Amino acid sequence: MTAAADDQDPHVLRELIARSQETIDRLNLDLARRTNDVRIIQQISSEITSTLDLDEVLGIVLGAMERVLGFQHSMLLLAEPAGDTVVVAATRGYGRPSTDARVRIGDGVIGVVAERKALMRVGNIGTSLRYLQAIRARMQAAGQAPAGEAPAALPGLPDAQSQLALPLLVKDRLVGVLVVESAKPNAFDDLDEVVLRIVGNQAATAIDNARTYRMVDQLGRLKRFFSPHLAELIIRGGADDPLKTHRREVTVVFLDLRGFTAFAETAEPEEVMGVLREYHAEMGKLILAHEGTLERFTGDGMMIFFNDPLPVPDAGRRAARMSAEMQERVSPLTAKWRRLGYELGLGIGIAKGFATIGGIGFEGRWDYGAIGTVTNLAARLCGEAKGGEILVSTRLAGEIEDIAETEELAPLTLKGFARPVPAMKLVRLKPA
Amino acid sequence: MGLLPDEIKAAMQGVIPSHVVTCAADGTPNASAISQVYYVDGDHVALSHQFFNKTKRNLAENPHAMVWLIHPETFDTWDLELVLDHSETSGPVFDAMDMQIEAIASMVGMKGIFKLKAADIFRVISVVKTSGERIRR
Numbered sequence: 001m002t003a004a005a006d007d008q009d010p011h012v013l014r015e016l017i018a019r020s021q022e023t024i025d026r027l028n029l030d031l032a033r034r035t036n037d038v039r040i041i042q043q044i045s046s047e048i049t050s051t052l053d054l055d056e057v058l059g060i061v062l063g064a065m066e067r068v069l070g071f072q073h074s075m076l077l078l079a080e081p082a083g084d085t086v087v088v089a090a091t092r093g094y095g096r097p098s099t100d101a102r103v104r105i106g107d108g109v110i111g112v113v114a115e116r117k118a119l120m121r122v123g124n125i126g127t128s129l130r131y132l133q134a135i136r137a138r139m140q141a142a143g144q145a146p147a148g149e150a151p152a153a154l155p156g157l158p159d160a161q162s163q164l165a166l167p168l169l170v171k172d173r174l175v176g177v178l179v180v181e182s183a184k185p186n187a188f189d190d191l192d193e194v195v196l197r198i199v200g201n202q203a204a205t206a207i208d209n210a211r212t213y214r215m216v217d218q219l220g221r222l223k224r225f226f227s228p229h230l231a232e233l234i235i236r237g238g239a240d241d242p243l244k245t246h247r248r249e250v251t252v253v254f255l256d257l258r259g260f261t262a263f264a265e266t267a268e269p270e271e272v273m274g275v276l277r278e279y280h281a282e283m284g285k286l287i288l289a290h291e292g293t294l295e296r297f298t299g300d301g302m303m304i305f306f307n308d309p310l311p312v313p314d315a316g317r318r319a320a321r322m323s324a325e326m327q328e329r330v331s332p333l334t335a336k337w338r339r340l341g342y343e344l345g346l347g348i349g350i351a352k353g354f355a356t357i358g359g360i361g362f363e364g365r366w367d368y369g370a371i372g373t374v375t376n377l378a379a380r381l382c383g384e385a386k387g388g389e390i391l392v393s394t395r396l397a398g399e400i401e402d403i404a405e406t407e408e409l410a411p412l413t414l415k416g417f418a419r420p421v422p423a424m425k426l427v428r429l430k431p432a
Numbered sequence: 433m434g435l436l437p438d439e440i441k442a443a444m445q446g447v448i449p450s451h452v453v454t455c456a457a458d459g460t461p462n463a464s465a466i467s468q469v470y471y472v473d474g475d476h477v478a479l480s481h482q483f484f485n486k487t488k489r490n491l492a493e494n495p496h497a498m499v500w501l502i503h504p505e506t507f508d509t510w511d512l513e514l515v516l517d518h519s520e521t522s523g524p525v526f527d528a529m530d531m532q533i534e535a536i537a538s539m540v541g542m543k544g545i546f547k548l549k550a551a552d553i554f555r556v557i558s559v560v561k562t563s564g565e566r567i568r569r
Contacts, residue, residue, distance in 0.1 A: 106543070112535040120531055123445035124468065128536040131449075131467045136542055145545055154539070161447075185447040186504055 037195050040068040045202045054210040058090035061178070061203045066092055069195060071180035073157055077103060077110060078176040078207070081235075086114050086177055088155050101155040108154045110177050113165040117174055121193055123162045123186035162187035166196050168204035175204045175211075234309065243368060245358030250305045251315040251350065251396065252375050253292070253323060254382035255283065257300040258345040264299075267342065275337060275344070276300065282329050290322040295369060303379075305370060308357050316352055316399040323348045323390045324404070324429045334387070345387015350426075351377040352396045380414040381423060390426040397424040404429050434474015435559045440501065440510055444471045447504035452479065454490035454497050462486050469499055469512075472525055472553060477514065480529055481550040491516050497554065509563045514554035526551040 044064040051057060058076050065074040073093040077086040085102040106115045113120050122128070139145035156163075160181040168175040178200050180188070215235055222231035257263075257279065264272050276299070283302060287294050291312065292304040304322075306315035330346040337344050353374030360369040381391040397406045405427040411420030443450075446468030453463045464487050470478040477499070481488060491497065495516035502509050520526045530548040537546035 106534075107538050109535040111538065112531050116527070116531050118527065118531060120528075120535065122532055122535070124447045125536070127446055127449070128467060128532075129539060132536055132540050132542060132546060135546070136540055139545070145542060186442050186445045190441070 033191065037191070040064075041195065041198050044068065044199055048202050048206040052210050052213045054207065054214055055090070057203070057206045057210045061199070061206075062090055062092035064199065065180055069180075069192075069199075071182075071192075073160075073181050075156060075179045075181075076176060076203075076207075077114075077179070078211075079114070079174045086110065086174075089176070091155075094157070103154060109163045109165050110154065110156075110179055113167050114174060114177050117167045117169060117172070119164075119166045119193065119197065121162075121164045121188055123188065125163065126159070126161050126185070157181055157183055159183050161185040164188040164192060164196060166200040168200055168207060170204050170208045175208050178203060243359035245356060246308075247354060247356050248308050249315075249352070249354050250307045250357070250370060250374065251319040251352045252355070252370065252378040253302075253304045253306075253319050254349045254378045255302045255304075255323075255326065256347060256382060258347050258387040259343045260300040263342045263344060271340075275342070278333060279330070282333065283326060286322050286325050286329065290318045290325075292318070292322060293368075296367070301382075303375070305355075308370075316350075316396050317403055319350050319396070320390075320392070320400045320404050320426060321429065323350060324426065327388060327390065331388070347382055347385030347387060348390040349378045349381025349383070349385055349392075350390065350396055351375075351381060351393040352399070353377070353393075376416050377414070377421070380412075380416065380421075384412055384414070384423070392424050392426050394422050394424060397426075400426070402430070434476075435556045436471065436474050436477075437559070439503070439508075440559070441471050442505065443501040443503045443508070443510065444469050444477070445504070448502040450502070451500040452487060452497055453499075454487050455494045456490050457493040462490055469501060470525070470529055470551070475556050476517070476553055477512065477556060478520075478525055478529065478551045478553050480533065480548055481519065481552050482533070482546060482548060491552070507563070508561060511560045511562055513557040513559075515557055517553045517555045519550040519552050521550050525553065 044060070047060045047064065048057060051060070062074045062076060065071040074091070075088055075094075076090045078089045079086050080102075084105050086105065088099050088101045088103075091099060103110045103114070105111050109120055109122055109125075136145050156179065161183055162185060163179060163181045165177055165179045167177055178196070180192075180196065182188070219231050219235055222234055263275070267275075279300070280297065284294075287304055290306075291310065292306055293308060293310075295303040295305060297303075304319075306312055306318050312318060326348065327346060334344055334346070351374050353372060355370040355372030355374050357368075357370045359367070360371075361367045377393055381393065385391045391409070392400070392406065400406070406424040407427050409423050409425055411422045413420050449465045449467055450469045451463055452466050452469075453461055455461050464485070466479060466487075468480070470480070472478050487497075497514045497516065499512040499514060500509065501512065526548065529551050533546055533548050534543060537543050
């Protein structure tokens with residue numbers, strides 16, 4: 001520049017002035033863009049933090065990608081609790097949305113970004129693929145590379161040339177991956193990267209908060225039916241969501257207190273509550289200990305089942321053992337109640353069979369329930385059992401004969417059953 | 433400010449392959465197409481070392497190299513005069529290059545076969561734009 005300035009040639013001077021003006025224009029443009037970016041980021045961040053609804057957060061993030069940043073194709077993938085995939089949770093700018101598509105950690109740009117928890121910008125996917133395919137063909141011809149075609153298809157544009165993928169991290173924990181892509185090569189630059197990083201940080205926190213909120217909400221709902229341990233397991237994805245309707249073979253146990261109605265009619269409500277509290281506390285401990293699922297309790301009645309939502313190989317035996325222990329545990333209570341003048345005894349019915357299980361109800365008031373002959377049979381057997389008795393269906397009796405002594409009863413005439421139903425009485429558990 | 437202008441970054445995304453020229457100890461030149469020259473900073477670029485080839489052998493004998501870059505939109509071209517500074521097998525530059533190669537390799541079922549052995553870091557000695565500006569004058 002110094003040498004040129006010494007030169008008095010007016011052409012060179014004009015050229016210099018023109019170039020300086022160009023530089024100033026470019027800097028102004030750059031500044032305008034940066035100012036605009038800051039404004040955009042503020043706008044997005046206030047939108048993102050305005051809700052705890054996960055779907056809304058995802059929508060806001062991707063909406064901002066297009067509306068304010070001008071990225072037409074974007075995807076948000078969320079990390080799965082199990083940990084070896086990320087799943088598409090929201091997309092924008094694709095003809096056919098590919099939500100629920102999974103990407104294995106380590107596969108493609110998205111998978112590698114998830115694996116390494118580092119941002120990646122690629123502007124030459126097409127060229128790189130062709131280059132590697134050519135090398136692969138040569139290596140295959142020389143027997144140095146495995147034969148066969150490319151692995152599973154990845155979600156997104158089939159002809160993406162540029163991808164900018166950002167890991168969404170909260171304290172180094174992967175929450176998900178935010179991806180913008182384009183069919184044009186070199187579509188993203190350094191500044192795009194900076195802006196995406198800032199938005200991504202806020203999105204990560206917002207998504208994490210919304211997921212936590214949803215989880216706590218779901219956990220609260222599940223804990224009404226399942227043990228805390230099981231509820232956690234379901235949330236973490238270690239067990240299927242039991243509220244989805246499904247069919248399964250279960251062993252159903254019904255209990256209720258003989259003489260309770262008469263007792264409740266004559267005793268003071270406080271006394272009734274006192275008795276129920278003692279009884280529920282003792283039964284509750286045994287249900288947890290045997291990993292039964294408490295479907296519901298109504299006053300003195302309880303319905304418990306085994307083999308759902310957690311499959312157990314010995315559902316029938318667990319039910320029998322739990323029931324025998326319940327009778328054992330209740331007998332000092334009935335003695336105590338008798339001294340107070342209340343004649344109460346525990347009746348139990350157990351049956352085994354297929355039931356349709358799942359969430360029953362409506363938004364905001366879901367219950368977990370089982371429907372099938374098996375529940376009806378267990379309830380009727382319970383109704384027939386005298387205080388201190390356990391009645392079991394013949395099907396279950398066969399399954400527990402090695403651990404329990406049973407006694408055949410005359411067939412019972414039960415409501416809801418056209419013909420008399422054969423049944424057995426569980427007399428006692430055989431010593432182990 | 434380094435020698436590399438901002439506008440050259442677009443030519444370093446591997447959209448159009450670049451060319452590298454090296455020399456053997458006896459002076460025999462070798463030109464070779466490479467998929468990408470990576471921008472490190474204003475004065476440094478990196479080339480990926482995936483396979484042992486003539487370029488790599490020549491650099492061991494003579495660290496000087498020339499690279500020809502093409503801008504994928506304007507088709508401006510640059511000549512870069514480089515000298516091999518050192519090779520890296522870890523660190524941010526290596527990681528960024530390595531993860532790009534891994535991502536693309538996994539898309540053609542070649543993960544673990546295409547691997548980055550090292551990132552060869554070159555110091556830029558000179559940059560000459562061989563198109564564009566010249567035409568305007």
